[in-house]
Amino acid sequence: MRIELRVCKHCLEGDHGASQQKSELLQDMVACAERIEEYKDVLDLDAVHIRRVRDDEPGKPEALPVVAATIQNDQIVLNDTQLVAEGQDGNMLLYANLDDILTVLAGNLDEINKAVHEDVTVELSEPGAKIISNADLGANVER
Numbered sequence: 509m510r511i512e513l514r515v516c517k518h519c520l521e522g523d524h525g526a527s528q529q530k531s532e533l534l535q536d537m538v539a540c541a542e543r544i545e546e547y548k549d550v551l552d553l554d555a556v557h558i559r560r561v562r563d564d565e566p567g568k569p570e571a572l573p574v575v576a577a578t579i580q581n582d583q584i585v586l587n588d589t590q591l592v593a594e595g596q597d598g599n600m601l602l603y604a605n606l607d608d609i610l611t612v613l614a615g616n617l618d619e620i621n622k623a624v625h626e627d628v629t630v631e632l633s634e635p636g637a638k639i640i641s642n643a644d645l646g647a648n649v650e651r
């Protein structure tokens with residue numbers, strides 16, 4: 509199983525006119541994904557890819573060849589934020605909603621937390637922590 513997180517590098521760094529909330533959520537996602545990568549063996553993941561897409565390059569995925577798109581003003585626009593998870597059955601699960609992406613990543617971290625002795629929790633931003641506590645997937649953000 510593999511997962512690939514795709515984020516806009518510019519929004520991640522707070523450029524691009526992104527709201528501060530979006531930047532913080534993207535930073536939370538990357539922090540979670542990096543931590544998951546460290547412990548990927550615990551979840552039996554083969555790879556965790558983090559793709560930071562820049563404006564001046566073709567936004568090709570790193571490993572999992574799926575990109576979500578939306579139509580804006582009659583134009584096809586590739587989503588700049590998504591999470592693709594390859595399931596055991598070979599299905600690709602595509603998450604394009606920011607809340608969903610963070611919830612899935614935090615859920616994975618929670619699984620790791622249950623399996624290892626050390627604390628792997630990531631310090632989330634305020635909007636990120638709010639999403640996770642609302643999701644109630646058992647993720648513990650208070651530690």
Ligand SMILES: [Zn+2]
Nearest residue numbers: 516518519524
């Ligand atoms: Zn952006």
